[in-house]
Amino acid sequence: MTDALIIGGGIAGAVTAMALQKAGIDAEVFEAYATGADDVGAFLVVFTNGLEALRVIGAHGPVVANSFPAGRVEFVSGTGKRLGARTLAGAADATAMGPRTLTRATLYRVLHDEARRRGIPVRHGKRLVAAETVGDRRVVASFSDGSRAEGDLLIGADGIHSVVRKLIDPAAPRPHYTGQNTVCGYTRDVEPPSAPDTYTMIYGRRAFFGCTTAPDGEVWWFANAPGPERSRRDLAAVTADQWRQRVAALLDGDRTPAAAVVRATGEHIVASHAYDLAVTPRWYSDTMVIIGDAAHAAAPNAAQGASMAIEDAIVLAKCLRDQHEPRRAFHTYEELRRARVERAVAHSARMARRSAPGTMRRLVRDVLLPRSIEHGGDGADAWLTGYRIEW
Ligand SMILES: Cc1cc2nc3c(=O)[nH]c(=O)nc-3n(C[C@H](O)[C@H](O)[C@H](O)COP(=O)(O)OP(=O)(O)OC[C@H]3O[C@@H](n4cnc5c(N)ncnc54)[C@H](O)[C@@H]3O)c2cc1C
Incomplete structure (x- = not known):
């Protein structure tokens, strides 16, 4: 049986471990921080696409139970003028799979608790510093405490400042x-x-x-x-x-x-x-692959980074379930994911530009945004939130 080393116990790491378990692949999670990232104090929204991806592995329940609904968004100019309002995609969903707000620390905690409940080992205080392929395509990871771990493949779910990204491609772009x-x-x-x-x-x-x-x-x-x-x-x-x-x-x-x-x-x-990290040219080597923010990261504006990381995790596990040879599975995963995530990053960057201060920008926005909302506006985001994964 294949065994996987997952580097990073954030959102992508915990979800990948559970998805691999469903695919019949053993996995162990190695997280740099001693106690989990409880100090990460920001909050975030998980959209319907992220929740539906979690539903594939039956892990949406604890996220829904520990969050509150985000149903509408209203836009106001700095002058106090109301520019419009719209219902968020999926908010009307009667099955509570509409967008949810929670703190990042809560999301980490519920995913970790769920992974542990399923018997997945999560090792804290394990900061990856190096990894190399040995023998007949085994990979050995080295941690800053001097310990090592060996597996058939290594998944870099180690976030925006990923070490694994650099191990796969020393020339990889910086965020x-x-x-x-x-x-x-x-x-x-x-x-x-x-x-x-x-x-x-x-x-x-x-x-x-x-x-x-x-x-x-x-x-x-x-x-x-x-x-x-x-x-x-x-x-x-x-x-x-x-x-x-x-x-x-x-x-x-x-x-x-x-x-x-x-x-x-x-x-x-x-x-x-x-x-943000728009394009990372190489996502994988023979034994290593990156997912979530390690592979692509969007500015927070579109609020899709967590949902994209969850989607990646499920798709990667499905590819590893279906293709025995890791490199081929990584290739298929990249083919299935790259266009979508790069589009999401570009979309978020556009939103960031639109929200940036500036007199001209404000004048244009105050005229165009109400019209855009009236005509369905960001309802064009259906490509983002309507995405579903068939397991
Ligand atoms: C302020 C802010 C607001 C945001 N709002 C939203 C939002 O509303 N909706 C949304 O979907 N997304 C949002 N995001 C983005 C979202 O938080 C990220 O996209 C998401 O956390 C990515 O998940 P990940 O698992 O890839 O990385 P992370 O969650 O960053 O997890 C990476 C993990 O790897 C660990 N790690 C790092 N290096 C190593 C190493 N060398 N060895 C071992 N472990 C390591 C880290 O400690 C961490 O636990 C926001 C981000 C920010 C900063």
Whole structure:
């Protein structure tokens, strides 16, 4: 029987392990962090395509149970003008498979719990530093604690700064920093600007802002704040108070509730860099393959990175189920996935450009966005959210 080493216990890693189990392939997950990525404080939306992919392995239930629905999105200009509203694709789904909001840490936790419940070993504190193919196509992974593991194949689900991507192709492109910090916060000390299940998206003069309200009344918000790329340490050194002041200052002057929401937020503010990775020329070697953000990463605007990672995981497992030779399975996986994920990354980059500040952009947007919503607008996203995988 084939055995797989999965590097990275994030979204793609946990889902791949469960999908491989369904395909009859043993897998072990190796995660760099000691306790899981509980410190990842951002929230995200899993769309219908991601949930439907999870349904293939029967893992959608815990995600739905630990999240709340995202049904509508309304768009507001920094002047306070309402630009329109639309129902999110799949939101009307009576089977609760419409888009769901949850924190990234919760998504990690429920997927890990589910993987563990199915008997899949998840090893923490295992940071991959090297891997090589030995003998007759076996792969040996080396970790920073000096330990090693051997398998028939190695799956790099190690995120945007993937080591496996570099091992497969030392000339692989670096992720592109979009120039934006995504700052997220949570507060109960403000009148919610959005109804539960609605996202309010505000095209501020100097920063894009979005928020929704959890069922318990807590307001969850994010803002895209332009800023330089910092080292991980320098980013972590910026305090909640500094982020609060910086983001509120960017939103001051807009005639919207955004600045007040930010000012009403206490210590619960986190920030990360927004990257994208449009094209990675090589996805696989004889024994190694990359998936999720390791292979392709979209700026957060289209909110599809997690769903794409989940889809990748299911499709890869299906290819490995059907083709015994890993390289052939990797080839088919790439053929099935590349065009779709690259289109998603490009789509998200377009959304990022549309939300960027700028007077001309604002004038055009204030005229065109209401018309586009009226004519079905981003309903053209059916190619994204309508995707289904036949197991
Ligand atoms: C602010 C923000 C908001 C977002 N919002 C959304 C959204 O609304 N909807 C959406 O779908 N997506 C969203 N995304 C994107 C989404 O979070 C990613 O696309 C998704 O997490 C990718 O999953 P992954 O498993 O490929 O990578 P990750 O979730 O990053 O997991 C990678 C894992 O690998 C581990 N790892 C890294 N290096 C090593 C190593 N050398 N050895 C061992 N383990 C390693 C990491 O610790 C991590 O646990 C957002 C991203 C950001 C930053």
